[in-house]
Each structure stands twice: as structure tokens, then as C-alpha cells.
Amino acid sequence: MAALLSPSRDNILFYVNGARVVVEAPDLDQTLLQYLRSAGLTGTKLGCGEGGCGACTVMVSRYDTAEQRIIHASVNACLCPLYTMDGKHVITVEGLGTAKNPHSVQERIALLHGSQCGFCTPGFVMSLYTLLRNNPNPSELEIEECFDGNLCRCTGYRPILDAAKTFAEDAWKPGSTVNADGSATAMPKKQGMGDGSCGIDGCCRLKPQPEPAQDGNADGCCGAKKASGGGCCRKDGREDSAVACDDQGEVSVNEAEREKAEVIAKFQKYDASRELIFPPFLIRYAKGNTAAIDSVNSSSSSSSDNDIPRLPLAITSRNPASWCQQFYRPLTLEDLLAVLRQHPQAKLVAGNSEVGVEMRLKKAKFPVQVFVNDIPELQAISKCSEQVTFGANISLERFARVLDGLIKAHGPERTQSFAALRDNLRFFAGNQIRNVATIAGNIATASPISDLNPVFMAANATVILASAGAKYRRVPMSEFFLGYRRTAMQPSEVIYGVSVPFNVKGEVVRAFKQAKRRDDDIAIVTCGLRVRVDQSNKVTDASFAYGGMAPTTVLATKAMECAKDEVWGEPLLLNRMMQAVQEQLRLDFTVPGGMAEYRTTLAISFIYKFWALSCRALSIDCLEAAAADEMEDDAAERTLCKGKQEYASVTDRAIVGKGVAHLSALRQTTGEARYIDDMPTVTGELYMALVLSPHAHARIVAIDSESALAIAGVHRVLTAKDVPGSNCWNIFHDEEILPSEEVHYAGQPVALVLADNQRIAQEAARAVNVAYEALPAVLTVRDAVAQGSLFAEERVLRNGDVDSGLAKSDYVLSGDSYCGAQEHFYLETMASITVPKGEGDEFDIFSSTQNPTETQMVCAEVLGVPASQIVCHVKRMGGGFGGKESRSVLLAAFTTLGAFHTNRSVRIMLDRDEDMRTSGQRHPFLGRWTVGFSRAGQLQALRMQVFSNGGFSHDLSIGVLERAVSHVDNCYRIPATEIVGRVCRTNTQSNTAFRSFGGCQGMFLLESMLCEIADHLGKHVEEIRALNMYQANDITPFSQVLDDWNVPRMWEQLASSAQYAERRKAVDEFNSKSRFRKRGLAQLPTKFGISFGVKHLNQGMSLVHVYMDGSVLVAHGGTEMGQGLHTKMAQIAAETLGLPLSSIFISETATNTAANTSPTAASASSDLNGFAVYNACKTLADRLRPYREKMPNEPFSKIARTAYLDRCSLTAAGHYATPDIGFNWQKNEGLLYFYFTQGVAIAEVELDTLTGTHTTRRVDIMMDVGKSLNKALDIGQIEGAFAQGQGWTTSEEFLYFPNGPLFTQGPGNYKIPSALDIPRDFRVSLLENVDYKTLKTIYSSKGIGEPPLFLGSSVFFALRDAVMAARKERGIQSPLHMESPATPEILRMACVDEMVELARIPETMKEGKVPFVVRI
């Protein structure tokens, strides 16, 4: 084989973090990510494996001989075959700095709160680092754009962007505020507060104060005496204190900005000259100036610099099981064609962004692979007067740069096609993909939703194909695509380049793309549209090419024929063209990909848009051209994101309340933080893979493992028969660990395979043969209700006489509200390792779980051993959000079962698709309501049936239902209510806890109903909300008196500070002048009850050790998943013990130090564990007080040692149980929630009514978080939860195939918000200056993890407002029924117009047909 490319090498040479590496006979299946992680560089994370999340981002640098410069590129290591690394320098997050000596990027993201769970963080660090390596003085816009391929599920992006923008030339600096127009104004600076004190001698802020405010701390006084006499600066009413509030409760000095300024002031200066250099050897290597050819293969890692020549690679796999057996990297076109002659079926690999995904998701195998990105002929660019020819394999990043250059050099008229290509490249994938993916890769894939092909086709481009013997063939793009992923290319041919003609006078070209999300998403419909007119505007040529409307890129030939020889600008022509597009491209109701009517609407809308824009460009006066400005994508996109966080300083504590950064933040930004799969393997460790059911409901007839066991490296296949103890689990005991007779959802694990490594285990799992007998299945909540498929439990809240309330009402309205499922999308998928201790039945479980105790208990039951022999450890999670509260337990049970049977350590980390298919989501909810109300909109009576989709088993569904039923009231007084809740049993995963746990669903059902009431009365819904708002001491449907009720106050304050009334006028005025862009505004309140619904879970525990050196180890029952719980607990410990924060260490959560713990959930973990930590530390502080008093000037280490020598116990346990709590659902009696966290948001959006795309222009939030334990972390929780709520109600659409399997299995088609989606102007403030009357929590703080999530739906309601404006303009007055999530499809279709009507599929054509995918 090697003779084919002779001379050649079969090793690869590259550098990692400055060190040279030569890999002999590399594993041809290995990705760069796998290589790095196996080499111990575990800072680079695996989040999806399909290029969709950016967690695996590294910087790859190379010397480009064509451009004669070093190119630094961020790339997705998960999609990078290792063999492509030859001659490159890889820099990973470990190559930048350490927690002790961090790189500026790592330091700034860490200390400005840009890392919560930290799993996405190395990817963000590397994206920013790469930008700075290319441009040390980037603009803010460039910084925002550098993150377009990175997802974060925790932070809501704002703090990451803020931190990154400290590197910007035009940086926004702390001390400035953001004006409505986006400009910044400097804030007045307050002097003399560097130490956080108010400036008065003896200020309480300078001293630790150990007693927490169990009594509510009503006057805000710390109780301290000042040396100068008098009392606390808050108590004596000295409102001129630096930290006081004014009469309106407004914060006069913003501590958030002061803290930020203080942190920034300490940052090291960024010095680009100190970066790792590009190895000079690699420049010589790229230029071919290294060793002579006869030294081939003589290299080793210890070789001298000049020994390895850059040669073609020809590598034969040494592993007969590898998918790729033969690899070539030719360096000339001739060599490439020679390889193809010998291997006509060889797979060419360029950026691998298609091929890699095919291999990973479709398990496609390509035994012979040829890397084509190092061939200079395929990188060439040539130009003549008529056209430019772009080399096939230039990267999209370079393509974009070249296009920019051409546009600049040749002017807009001649380069319209180039500009259209450039437009579509802006939103083509993310940077990491564009940096490696190529033009030919896009063309050859022939994807029906390619972004480039329609534009090439419209531009009259030609594909140049090369074959052996220097033969070249030109094929017009319009003739290149023959069918679904079929092209005119012969096996012996390669794409050599693509020629795109310059444009001529009278020509207009445009490209449009519509996706579910703007950043990093593939198109739903995309197009390139071109028209050429003569001097009298007669059409001489037109080309309308579409993607997403057929199995391949197509020309809308009928519309093109319509246009031919007609006068462009004639109104009737537009109508005829729209009609022709509809007739030719109309999609069937069942079309693959779904969204039939929306896609047809888009195709028509794009013609409309093009008409308007082209008429304007050609100076043709028409109605549409007048509105063309509104249709420019730039009108609302990519305005810079700015934020403002506002809170007052803490006057009564030394450490508690301060905006201290997450204690692990620096370890997270440097990649030192360890997650489950980062742990080193134990000798003999096995990897586990799952055999998943393809059926939604079926009887298991037989499981045949023979073929799987025959594969070398496979050790065991385990089924239900292998469970030695109980095969039953979850709190209702209605679920099997492994199914014994029936499977209940597509994706259910049926058997477990144990093998030497992941690859073998997964291969073997596919070889396990399970015979099924399919049974009927039910998927959707509506079908389940219709078929009576319900769990037995019912939850009811009845108050007052609903029937007479309805009878007395001016109006009675009936309807339903629906909100869909949501995937947790924690960046770290579920993972577990079980290590047998080798003695008896003792096991250590390391799991990414929010619930160590249930993990321990279930694993013990599964094995039938005492719980005392099993320890579950949790260091941290890469996000949880409720998804790892119960469902993670199953995975730990699997690894423990494996460890039990093999007596070897067993590991598993789910692939993203496995995680999404198996783990359960947020419950979809359906509310069926009848409501009575007055003419003014006063609610009189409500009857609501609440149904959730629970999936196949109970899991936590009853708890979720209880919270939903008890949050239906949201913030409104309804005199008579009957709310009845049931859980539907369906054949989907068991839906589970998700941040807000039914609360947001309950509130959403009611708020949707209020909107329909408002529509009915012709009012804004805010009027209805204000009119019905609870007042203090009102009583909820669950009989709870609303004390410490601050929503009305925040409603007013926020309306005033966010200028709601003025902006409402401005929105109305904008809408009256704009036809196709509509703005919407929504003000939304929330209250969220804090406590577990199950009484016994309302307890926390801790164990605190003081060591002789004065260091303190705290253990408590809560787990760290990014929310900063350990940081808050450490703050409480430090405050209580009167020690600096640095003395406190929290190592992990483990069941041998904190037993019988509650799950970290319900936003209650700070309350429960905080008091438990306080109680333990108080005990210790009391014990140590005599020593401190005796030795007032000695360091704590000496005090601790003296106490030890005196035989004083330096260990204390703490426990806390929430008082007074306990609710009886039958009697509607008792206290359901200990207190309510409250908030209000105002959101403003702008909607493109032609496409459904929107921008969230501004959001203001005010939250009552009590006296926060850490204000900066609480702001982080608010922003992160908001973004999740926004995603839940706008972009995150969880879909199933109608026969049961999940459709949305990864970031490719499930869209969490990206950095571009968050509010462009995001202002968050904390309610200050409140006297809490009854709040009895630790330091009067409030739980914050879940409560703000519902406020994210203010974006949904603002969008609804915008849609209403569009509908009203079109004369539609009827109430709008809009379900969540409001995807672009829902929004566009709700803005009913002639295009929507044209695209509608008659009901008769839908009869008996099922759509491609369904919401459940």
C-alpha cells in the first residue's frame, strides 16, 4: 500500500502545548479529543461529540504556505481526526496557565463569575484565547462572535461576555451604565470604600459577625458597636452611608459594579508577547525545509529538530477492529487521484464536519480515508475578469475572508453573489466548524439544507471536477445535484474548485437562511435568489434556488419562468411568483423534517423579501420596496449585548453576602477541575455500554448476547436476570432497573455490556440481538387524556364556590394552555464509576448526581447489601438542573451491578444522544380551564384540569404535579378555584425534576389563560395582572397567608425604573410605523414556594473538622453543580468561625461524611445545609471561644492546636430541620412552603413577522432574594435561570417520531439559547431595604436556584404581544392561542398573512396522515 504514495511516512508529528509529539502508527479511528484525554489532558471536555457545543474547543495552529503566515484556529477536537494533526501545534486549556498562575483569559472568566459548573468553560477559554492570538485588540463585536460555537447552560452568557470584553479595545468598563441606545455613561465613583466599609470608623462591615439573623434581622442592623460610639450605620438612620438606599428604596451606590471594579483592578495585564510560540520547526516543516527524504520513519520523540521531512502519509491500521484500516494524506492532486484510482470507494475527508458526524451518529464506516486539506492545488484561488475560482478545500473561514477582500476590491455591484455567500456564511455553523470545514465538503455532501449550494446555484456557479490524467470537467451547479445526497460526480473524480461569476449591472443577488436558532444552526429553509433586469427593468435572467424544500437543492423554475421577460416591480408579478413557488415547492404534511406549512411559508416569504430588497436596490418604486429597510437582517441582529447588575453592599457581615467568586472557578477555567470522566482509570477497569430499546412499548421475547460476547474484549452482558437484589426502584417502586418482560419507551436500557473500552463495548451493544413483540403505545399528553392513560393519584385544591363564581361573572371563557418538554442539556452528560474495594461487598461510587444518598440506597438494594458498605462520592457536576436528581441513580446502579459481577472498576459516561434518549425531561403540561371574570378583567372563578406527561413511570411526577397545582395561582387572587391535577402515563422516558419542578408549568398555564382573557377584553394583559395581583396577607388556594409579600412593590419599582409606560408607547409607535417588524413588551411577576413537598426532605446536615494547623474541612449534604453551594457554605463557615474564607475547604459530598442527605434540589440546599453548617460551626466557635479570649493575638492555627492539646473536640456535626412545615393535601391544611422567593421581569422583543426570527432587545429583572448569602452568585443564578426559561418557552422544542423514538437527540436539532439569544440589554437588580417580618432562614437569605426560571417566559409573552400587534394590523381581533415553545415556526404561522394562507395545507389533505414529528 505504502508504495502508492512513495516516499511516505506512517507516523504523525505535531506539538501539544509546546511539546513535540510523534505518534507511531496512530489509531486511525481516534479523534484529537480522545487522544488528548487519553494523554491526561482532561481539561478539554466532551459535551456532544458532534461539533454542536464547543466544550471540546482547542486551538490548532499551522503554518499556511499559501498565505505564508501562521494561522491560529479554534477547532472542535471531537470532530478532528488525530491523523489530521500532522504538522500542527495544538494548544489546550492546560497550555495556558494553572489555578495558581492563570492566563489572563482564565483569570478574568473565573473572577468575573463566567464559570458556574465549569464544564463548558475550557471551551470558552480556548475560543477567546484563539481570538486574542489572532488579534490582541479585538472589538466587542469580534469577542461576541468568537463564542458563536460555544454553548453554556448555566450562566446565561452575560458574565462570560463581560469578562471577555475586558480585553476589548472599545471595552465597556465597570462604573459605566448602559443607556437605552446602547451607549455607556460613567457612574459617579464613591471614594474610600476599597475595604467594603461605609467609611465610618468601626463600620460593622470590617468585623466578622457570627450570629445569623434567625429572627429576621428586621432593622437590617448588625448589632455592632462602633469604637467611636453610637451603633450600626444602618440603625442610626445615617442614610448618607455609602451603602444606604434612598427614599424609594433605590440603591444609591451599586455594590455590584464596585465589586467588579475591585476585581478588575487586580487583574494582571494581558501581555500577548508572553504566549507560547509557534514551534519554528513546524514552519520549516511546512515549507519542506526539514530532513532529507531518506530519513523517513527514522524519527522518535527524542529525535533532533531537523529529522522528519513533511511527506505524504500512508498508514495502515495495526488494529484489525478499527473502522478505518487504511489512511492516506497525499500532498499533491496527482497523488490524490492516484489513490482514488486504486481505492475508488475511498472516503475523502476535509474538515470532517460531515464525515465525522456521519461516523458518530449514523455509525457509518469508511475503511479507506484520504485527507485532502493539505493539497495546495485544492487551496488555490484564481481570478479572471469574468469569475473567481475558489479551491475546493479552502476553509469556510478563509472563504469568508477572501470574499470580503473581493467585495472591497471590486465594489458592491459586481460582487453581489459574493456578498450573498458572505451573508450565509455569517450564520454558517460556529467558528470552530468554519475554521476547518470546506467548500467542497459542503457541495459534495449535497445536503438539501446546505447553506452554500443554493447561493452557488443562484449565482450560476460551476463546479470543476478533476480526474486522473489532468482531466477537468465543468458542471453547472444547476445540473450537479441529482437527488437526495446524490451528485453528478464520478467515483474517480474530486471537486477541484468552484467558479463564481462576477455580477453585471442590473443584477441583484440575495441569500436568506432561516433556522431554529440564529447562531450555529442548520437551516430550515435557505435560498439564493438572483434577478437580472435590463434598463427598462425587464427581467433578462432569474434564478431562485432553495434548500430545505426538496430532497436536494432545487430551482423554483416555475417562479423563474413567471419572471422571465416581465417587468420587475409589477405588483401582479410578485403575486404570480409567490403562487408559483407555492405550487412547485409546496410540501406534504408528512414531509421529512416536518414543519410543512412553515417551510412553504418561508419559501414564499423569501421571494417577497427578495422582491422588496431588489426593487429598492434597482430603485424601483413600489409598496414593498418602501418597507425594504425592515427586511435587512442587520436591522435587529448582532447588536452588542450589555448588562447591568445592581445590588447594595452588605453592611452587617464580613463574608456572608459578598460577591465572592465561585471557589472552584480558577480550577474550572484552567481545566484542573475534575469531573467523573476525568478521573484516571483504575487497573483492569471496564467500560459499560447500554443496549437500548428501539420500541416505545414492546414485549421482550428473547435477548441473544452470543454475537456480542464473541467480540474480543467483551467480558459480560448483563440483563434483568443478573440483578442479585431488588430489580425495583424509584420512590414508587414502579420501575425496573433492567426490564424483565416489557420495555416502556424507545431508548430504555435493556441490557448492559462490559468490555475493555468504550469502542468495543458500544460495538458489542449493537451486536446484542433482542427480539421484541411490539405493543400499542401512547406518546402525547392529549392522547393519554383521551385514552384515560393516567396514574391513579390526583391532587386537588378547592376554594370557594366555583359554580356560583362562574355564574356571577360577566364573562366565562374556556380554553386550554400547553407548554412542552425541556431537555436539561447539562453540559456533562450522566456519568458514573463504581470501584469495588476488593473486600466483601464494599464499593465506592463516583457519580455525577444530585442525590448521593438515593444513589447509595438504591445501589445497596440492587446488590442486596447494607448501605453502610457503599459510599457515593460527588466532587462536582457539570450541571444538573434537576436532571441528575433521580435519573442519575439508574446509571450508578448499572455500574455497580457491573462492578459486582466482574469485581472490576466499571465506568460509563453517556453519549449525548443516549443521555437525551434515556434520562427524562421537564414534564409537558396541558391545562384545560374555564374562567369567569368581570368586564374590567377581575378574576371571579377558575376551574382548571392540569395534566402532565409523566412518561412511563412515576419517578418524581407527583411532586412535580403538586408544585404545578400549587403554582397555578402565580401572583393572583382568584376568589373561587378548583384545580385538579393528574399525571398521564405515556410511553416516553420517565419525565423528571427540572429546575422549577412544575412551578413554571403551573404559572405558565395560568398566564397563557390571562393573555386570552386580555385578548377577549381588548386590554394589555399587564392590566389584568396588576388588577388581580395578591396583596399582603391574602390567602393562596393552598391556604397560605402571604406575608413578606413584595411583588406589588417590585411591580411598581421595576415598571418605574424600566420605564414600562414610556416604552409601551414607544413600542406602539414603532409598530404603527413598521409593517414587518413588530415589537412586544411584557411585564411578568412570579412567586416560587421554597421547601420540599415531602416533609422529611426538609432537613440538612453537616460535619465540620478544625485541624491542628487551623484549616477547616466542611462536609455537608448538598452537592455542587455550578450553583456555588460550596462557596456559600464556606462563606457561612468562615463567617461563623470568624476566619478568612481561605481557611475553609470543601472537598466533596460523600455519604460517609454526610449521611441520609436530601437531594440537592428545590432551591432549598443553601437554607437546609447552610443552617446545618452554621450550627456545627457555632458549636465549634463556642468551644474555641475561651481559647480565643485567652490568646487574643495568636493566629488561629495556634488556637486550634492549643485546644487540641487541651483535649477539646475540634469536630462538630450540625443538623437543621425546617420548622412548621407540612401540608395535608386532603384537608388543604398546614404550611406548604416555608416562604416565597419573588420577582418581576420586563422583556422587550422585536419579531421579524416574515420569518419568525426575533431578538430580545432588553430585559429588566428585580428579585427579592432576601439577604443574599452571595449576591454575585445569586445574580448568576437569576441570569442563568432566566436564559433556561427563555429557552424553554422559545427555542427548545423536544420532538418525537410518531412511533416513539426521540427525534431531538443532540445539539444538532435541539436548540438551547446561544450567546446571541440572550437579552441585548440585560439588567438585573436585587430588592433592597426590606424588613422581613417572618422570614426565618439562615441570615435571612432566600433560595434562588429555581425561582427566576419562570421569568424567562416573559420573552414568550413579549413575543405574543408582538404577534398580536401583527395580527391586529391584519384585522385579526380574535384571542390568540399560542403554545410553548414559541419557535420561529409558531411565531411566523401566528402572524397570519397572505403568505401563510397560501401555504396552508387544506384539512382534507391532512386527514389520516401523521406529521413527521410530534410534541408530546
Ligand SMILES: Cc1cc2nc3c(=O)[nH]c(=O)nc-3n(C[C@H](O)[C@H](O)[C@H](O)COP(=O)(O)OP(=O)(O)OC[C@H]3O[C@@H](n4cnc5c(N)ncnc54)[C@H](O)[C@@H]3O)c2cc1C
Ligand atoms: C455543528 C455543525 C454545524 C453545521 N452547520 C452547518 C450550516 O450552518 N450550514 C451548512 O450548510 N452546513 C453545516 N454543517 C455541515 C458541514 O459543516 C458542511 O457541510 C461543511 O461544509 C462540510 O465540509 P467539510 O470540509 O467538513 O466536509 P467533510 O466532512 O470533510 O466531507 C464532506 C463530504 O465532502 C467530500 N469531500 C470533501 N472534499 C472533497 C473534494 N475535494 N472532492 C470531492 N469530495 C470532497 C467528503 O468525501 C465527504 O463526502 C454543520 C456541521 C456541523 C457538525
Ligand code: FES
Ligand atoms: S464535544 Fe465537541 S462540540 Fe460538543
Ligand code: FES
Ligand atoms: S458553566 Fe457553562 S455549562 Fe455550566
